[in-house]
Amino acid sequence: MPRLKLTALQLLVALVTIVLWHLLTTIPVGGKPLVPPFFFSTPGDVAARVYKWFYEGTIWRHLWITLTEATLAFIIGSAGGVLVGFWFARQPLVADVFDPYVKMANALPRIVLAPIFTLWFGLGILSKVALGVTLVFFIVFFNVYQGVKEVSPTVLANARMLGMSERQLMRHVYWPSALSWMFSSLHTSVGFAVVGAVVGEYLGSAAGLGYLILQAEGTFDIAGVFAGMFVLAVFVIVIDILVTMVERRLLVWRPLAADARP
Amino acid sequence: MSHVATVSTEQPSVSASAVTLADVTVAFRLADRSLFTAVQHASLDIAAGEFVAIVGPTGCGKSTLLNVAAGLIAPAAGTVAIGGHRLDGLNRQAGYLFQSDALFPWKTALDNVAIGLEVGGVSSEEARGRAAQWLARVGLGSFGGRYPHMLSGGQRKRVGLAQVLIRDPQILLMDEPFGPLDAQTRQIMGNLLLDLWSAARKAVIFITHDLEEAIALSDRVVIMSAGPAARIIGDWKVPLPRPRDIAEIKLERGFHELHREIWQSLKAEVIKGYEQTGG
Known part of the structure; x- marks a missing residue:
């Protein structure tokens, strides 16, 4: 079309x-x-509210806080996921030992951790970052683990025959393969980073989009709730567009999904 | 072992053995813990610079034998010697061209070729320069920036060939390298291979199930029986003159006679092989 x-x-x-x-x-x-x-509410009221927020400039602080939380959660969660994913994939014994615990931790609804994080890290951005990290970490971890495990045996044999050492294999084979799996889950992990931030704010905070929505709800300010949701939705779409652009750049070597199908 | 000193003056390179398989048996432990013997008592001696094709029915363990020569599989019995030295671990003197895609999908064609040198410690700059020359030699001079998925099957084989040959291995192991290609492309690739090979003669073990391709390319055709426990059942010299053109040589009388002769012995094994695999 x-x-x-x-x-x-x-x-x-x-x-x-x-x-x-x-x-x-x-x-x-x-x-x-x-x-x-x-x-x-009504579309007119919601639009007026959104306009007011941007006109008066009060929204920027909240957007900035949420963006910071989501970004930190994404970076820390991804780094942790890559490291542990790599480690587990290269050390099957470690993976086997930790397997039940990883499954338990992943099955846990993250929302129950929010109060604990608030106790540990306070009402500031750190508790929201921690919540986001628990979400992002597992997505990246599972993908990287898979990526390292599922390197084509032919490509691996070829690399060996070309004389690659263990370190060179890491750099030229395992690493790119793991990264490609990580990037293929970029949309999901970035989305979860935002979810972690907003849910964390919603459960207890002093700033951010989640806080804004919670405040409006507390005063039956439905226009405020809808306006907050609208801003959040646009925020997520903008981030998603950015992620798509990054993805296109980083994964040029991959065939488009449409190419694979006849 | 006494070596008879009647080396022909026309082929001075055929004096030392590049690859020696002595009484090699390969067995695998299957999932149900039973032992599966893929190849049994195979002995093969390939001289430096000699082009040998191994032909056999589907599933006869040709590739297994090649992997033994590459050091990717250790034989259950028998020995492998490379240039007179017993092989232990990977065969560092061999280049291996795989049947399926073995290029690094995240590297461009140029980087895929250059990596063959870079792993050996050549600087990235020099490696890329020489890789560009090699791409030109295999007819892909202007495709250096493409990623493997942007290349056709034949073009990927060309990159693979350059990736292996840039390291100048003394032994070239090829596992049905042109198998997935269409007939036309196979012929073109065959001629390209012969061109490159005659420029710098290496010992070649070329696995194929296509007898015509085997005769057209090689100095010697080795026939394997149907598996399991496949054996080497025939060894023919190919006395056809070089340089050859794959398409033209198939029209010559010598080619037909040899083909008929080998086919007589291969036919029974092919039928046996199909019966066993249910193909």
């Missing part, structure tokens, strides 16, 4: 949704609107 037509259709969905929302919450049918604006 042509790009222009696709964009037009995508915009149409947004337009229909907003118009319906507007009509249902503002046009009175038999005295009052079909959908109570107290619980659902």
Whole structure:
């Protein structure tokens, strides 16, 4: 489908949704609107709120805090995941010993850790970073582990026949393979970094998008809740676009998925 | 072992053995702990600069024998000697061209070729310079920046060939390297291989199931029986003149006679092989 037509259709969905929302919450049918604006707000109110936040500049601080938390969570979680993934993949004994514990830790709903992290790291950004790290770490860890394990045996045999030492194998074979798996999960891990930050803020904080939404909820300020969700959604999309750009640059050597299918 | 000193003056290189397999048996432990014998009592002597093709039915253990020569598999019995020295571990003097894709998918064609030198300690700059020359030699001069997935099957084989040959190995091990290619491309690749080989003669072990390809390329054709416990059952000299053109040599009478002669002995084994594998 042509790009222009696709964009037009995508915009149409947004337009229909907003118009319906507007009509249902503002046009009175038999005295009052079909959908109570107290619980659902109106597009106009939400837009006014978003405008106010940006006009007055209060939103930037919250955005910055959430971005910082998500970025730190991503960097620390990825680094940990890469290191441990590599270590486990190259040392099968270690992997076997820790296997049940890794599974237990991963099965744990991270949200129950949030209060503990708050106790340990306080109400500042550190507790949110810690929550994000627990989410990002496992995604990256599993992918890197898989990436190192699933290097094509032919490529490996070829590398050996070319005379590669253990260190050269690491650099030229295992490392690129692991990285490619890590990058293929980039969207998921970046998304989870943001989720960790926002959920952490929501459960107890003094700033950030999650805090903003929680505050609005506490005062039945539905327009504020929706405005917060809208800003969060746009924030995530912008990050996702950036990730796609990074991915295109880093994974040029990989065939597009469409190429693989006849 | 006494060596008869009747070395032909035309082929002075055929004096020392490049690869010697002496009474090699290869066995694998299967998942149910039973022992599977792939190759039994195989003895083969390949002279320096000699091009030997090993032909056999599908699944007869040809590749196994090649992996033994490469040092990727240790034989259960018998010995492998490279240039007169017993092989222990990987065969450092051999270049190996694999049947399936063995290029590093995350490296460009140029880097894939250059890595063959870089692992040996050659500086990146020099390696890339020489890699560019090698790419040109295999006809891919302008494809250096492409990644393997952007190349056709034949082009990938060319890169693979350059990757192996840039290290100038004395022994070239090839495991049905042109198997996945179409007939036309195989012929072109065969001629390219002969060109490169005649420029710098290496001992070649070329595995194939295609008897025509084997005769057209090699100095000697070795026939293996159907597996399991495959043995070497025939060894023919190919007296056809060089330089050869793969397409043209197949039209010559000598080619046909030899083909018929070898096929007579191979036929029974091929049928046996199919019966065993259910193919």
